[in-house]
Amino acid sequence: MIRVLVADDNAAFRFGLGTLLGALPDLTVVAEAATGDEAVVRALRERPDVVLMDLDMAAADDGITATGRLTQSAPDIGVLILTMSDSEEQLGAALRAGARGFLVKGASRAEVDRAVRTVAAGGLVLGPGLARRLGVLMQATPPGADVLAALTRREREVLDLVARGMDNAAIARRLVLSPKTVRNTVSAVLTKLPVEDRVQAALLARECGLGVADSAGGVPGPSRPNRDPDP
DSSP states (O other): OEEEEEEOSOHHHHHHHHHHHHTSTTEEEEEEESSHHHHHHHHHHHOOSEEEEESSSOGGGOHHHHHHHHHHHOTTSEEEEEEOOOOHHHHHHHHHTTOOBEEETTOOHHHHHHHHHHHHTTOOBOOTTHHHHTGGGSOOOOTTOOTTTTSOHHHHHHHHHHTTTOOHHHHHHHHTOOHHHHHHHHHHHHHHSSOSSHHHHHHHHHHTTOSOOOTTSSOOOOSSOOOTTOO
């Protein structure tokens, strides 16, 4: 069962979203919050898997600030931002605060279901074109420099799948690796790249051309068979 907390300052919206989530299989709303501060307090008490956080709550208690507080205190809780905004500054700030993605208010039932499950599984939810618009998050790199040059072939393969929003379990299945190997490889990637977390690594990878589906729309397989514990 995926446990969800809904944080929004609009009571009618909270009720509607809570009703939608409650009707989805294996999802349950464990708490609601009307402010960012309340969202943090209730999330730390209830320990949901996912917090749906409104981006534009009261200025002194906004969703970005609450996201930063929550991800620092409980990094295991995934924050999915609820927004109608297309502001690069706001969306970038939310990612820097630790959000794992964005859900547009008014999204379909299927989109809500998919987004919540992806974040609960440790994946990222980034809409089409968002990575390009958020390139300002990445540290400046001299023209022509390959920021991925330090990565091994396997690390590039794993980063490519991270950039597609896949969690560690899905990557392990795709590349025929153990979850531990994938976890260690992701840690190595985060150490080698000029990023602070998995979200920024995914954005940087997309800026560098990774994370793009092949012509058939699928995920390319590894360049050669992987056999644990091959480095």
